[in-house]
Amino acid sequence: MVARYPDCSMRPVAVIGLGKTPFGAFPDRDLRSLAVEAGSKCLENGQVKASQVEAFYLGNFAGPAFVGQNHLAPYIGQGLGFDGIPATRFEAACASGGTAFFHAWAAVAAGIYDLVLVTGVEKMTSQTTPRVAEILASAGDVAGEMKAGATFPALFAMIARRHMHDFGTRREDLAAVAVKNHANGARNPYAHMRKVITIQQALAGKPVADPLTVYDCSLVSDGAAAVLLAPLERAAEFTSKPVRIAAVAQTSDRFALDQKDDITTFPAVRRAAEQAYKMAGVGPRDIEFAELHDCFTIAEIVALEDLGFAPRGQGGRYTSEGCTLPSGPLPVNASGGLKAKGHPVGATGVGQICDLALQIRGEAGEMQLPRHELGLAENLGGSGASAVVTILRAA
C-alpha cells in the first residue's frame, strides 16, 4: 500500500467524534444494543445525524458464534437509523476493529465518502468459559496448533518462555505490565476491572499456561466503541477538537507460530509500524503515548520492541524500569489496556482509537497524560497473522 502513496493524492482525514460503552460483563445487554449505544454516542459527539452518514464499517470477530446472529452490519445499522447506505462487517480476529478503521480511513482519504461511522463490538460473556476459549481459538490454526491443544494462552506462554530464554526477560517484567495496566484501569471509569494489584499478587496469580497467570491474560468482556471520520478540511463543521489520522497501516503474516522463524517478534507489527512511521513522517522517539495490544502481558513487551520503543529483547526491562508508566517517557495503555479495560474482541481496535483521541482532545479525565499530542495504537490479530498500526495527532 505504502508503495502507492506517492502516486495518489490522499486527503487528510480526521476523527470528528467518538463514543464508547463501558467494557464489562453485561448479562442484560445484547450485542446490538451495545453497538447502537456506542454508535449513537459517537454521532451525538460528532454532531452528525444518522442521515448524513455515507457508509457504515463494522468490526466484529465472532458475533455469529457468541450470540448466534450473523449479517451484523445492516442489523446494527438499522438500529442506528441508517437507511440504504453500504453496511459492511470486517473480520480479522482481534484486529477486526482496527481493520474496519483502516478501510474506513482509506475510503475517506481516497475521496469516496466524506462521513463514515466505524463501530467495533463484541458480546462475549453470555457463553461459558470453555465455549469462549473455543471461539477465541478459531482465530488460530484450528486444524494445526489448536487441534494439538495450543489455545492462545498456551501460544503466548510459549512466546513468553522463548523471550525469557533468548533475552533474560523475567516473570517480574511480565508482572510489571500487569501491575501498571491494572493501576491505569483503576482510573478509567469505562474499564472492565478497576482493581489495583501489587507485583506480589501478579506473581502469585493462579497459573493459566506457565509462565502466564490470570494476571497476564486480558479479560473476556462485552462492549462497543465507535469513531466518526471526515476529511480534515470539513472537520471544523462538526467539532472544535478534530484529531488527525497521521497514519494507519494494515498488514498480515504467517498464520501459525510453528511457521515462523522467530516467535519472539511479530513481523506484521514491524511492517505496519514501518509503513505508519513513514506515512506520518515520524519515528518511535516522536510518539508521546501508546495504546498497545496487551492480550497477554508478553504481547505488550514484544510490541514495545516491534514498534521501536525498546531495543530488541529489552521490552521487559523497559517496562520494569517504569518507562511505560503514565509518568514515564512513553506511557503505554493509560486506559488500562486489554488487561484491565477489557477485551471485547471486535471493539478493541476501535476502542484504542477512542482512547488516543480522548487523550489528544484533553478529555481523558483521571487518565490524562502530560504529553498527549501524538499517539500510536497497535491492534493485533491471532498470534500475529494480522496487525494494524495507527498514529493520531492533534489537528
Add this chain to the structure above:
Amino acid sequence: MVARYPDCSMRPVAVIGLGKTPFGAFPDRDLRSLAVEAGSKCLENGQVKASQVEAFYLGNFAGPAFVGQNHLAPYIGQGLGFDGIPATRFEAACASGGTAFFHAWAAVAAGIYDLVLVTGVEKMTSQTTPRVAEILASAGDVAGEMKAGATFPALFAMIARRHMHDFGTRREDLAAVAVKNHANGARNPYAHMRKVITIQQALAGKPVADPLTVYDCSLVSDGAAAVLLAPLERAAEFTSKPVRIAAVAQTSDRFALDQKDDITTFPAVRRAAEQAYKMAGVGPRDIEFAELHDCFTIAEIVALEDLGFAPRGQGGRYTSEGCTLPSGPLPVNASGGLKAKGHPVGATGVGQICDLALQIRGEAGEMQLPRHELGLAENLGGSGASAVVTILRAA
C-alpha cells in the same frame, strides 16, 4: 456514495483475471484448498505473481460456523503465497462476495492499490442439513423471524405468496425460472447440478415451504471464485481481454421482512441499481445479459422487476414468455444461477463476476450468449438487507 462521484476522480478499473473451482459437494476438500485453487487459477489467468498483489479481499459468510476456522483472510492468503499484505474478510451474508468485490473496486478506483485479488469461498456440505439451515438462518433476524420459525425458504415463500396475490404470478412462472436455470446449468461444466428438468417435474417437486418446492430453492454447495482487479490503464500489461467495471454499488435495507412496507420488492436492489445505472451511464434496456441472485425462483422474478428489466409485478410473466432464455432479449443466469450452478454463499457474488467476465471475453463455451458486451450482476444478502449490483462491459 454516488453523491460524491462528481467530486472525486476515480480511475477506471478492469477485471484482468478470473479463476473458479467447480461448485458442488466435495467431501475431500477443505475450505482453504478451494479458496487457494480459485485464487491460484486467477493469478495464473491474469499472469500475476503472488508477490505483485497489494491487498487481499476475502468474501466469506460463515466459515467459522461451517468449518470452525475464523480469521480466514490471512489463513487463505498464506496459502496463496502472500507475504505481509493487508488481508481482510468481508461478511454481508449471501452478498459477502459482492461486498468484498465492491470494496476492492473502490480501493483500486481511488488509487490506493493497483493489483488486488478478490476471492469468495464457502464450504457448506460438511454440515448436516439441519445445521446448514441453522447457519443460513443466522443471516436473518434470529431473535425475531427466525425464532418464530421463519427460515429463509419460509420467508421467500411468503414473498412468493404475496407476489401471487398482488400480481397474479403463477406457480408456472416460478417453475419457468427453475426449468430455464437447470437447462442453463446443464451447459456449465462448473455447475453443481447439470440436470435438465421439465415444467411438470418442477411443479411436482417435493414441497419445502408452500408454494416453493425443492426446484424453487438454490443448492447447498462448496466452492470458490476469484477475480483480479487493476487500473484499466495497466490492464494491457496482464491480459489481452480486459473487462471494464462500468459500475458497482453496495446498499443496505431493513433487516427483517416484518419491518418492510412491501415484501414484494427489495429497496436495497432498487437503490443499488439506480446508483449503478447512473455510474455506468446506461439503463436496463442497454443491459445485454445478467446474473441474478436466484436463491429462490421468486428472487429472480423480483430482481427482474427491481432492476427495471420487467414492469412491476410482471417478472413471472416475463420469464414464462421466454424473455430470459439464452435466446431471449435478456438472458438471465446463463451459468445456471444459484439454482443449478450452486450457491456456496461467500463465493456466489464473486462467481457472478467471473461468469459475466467469461461471457464478455467470449470464453463461456457452451454457455456463450450471442450478445455479451454489457452484463449486470445482482448479489443479495439475507431477505434483502444487503445488495450489490455490478455492471461489466467489454473494455
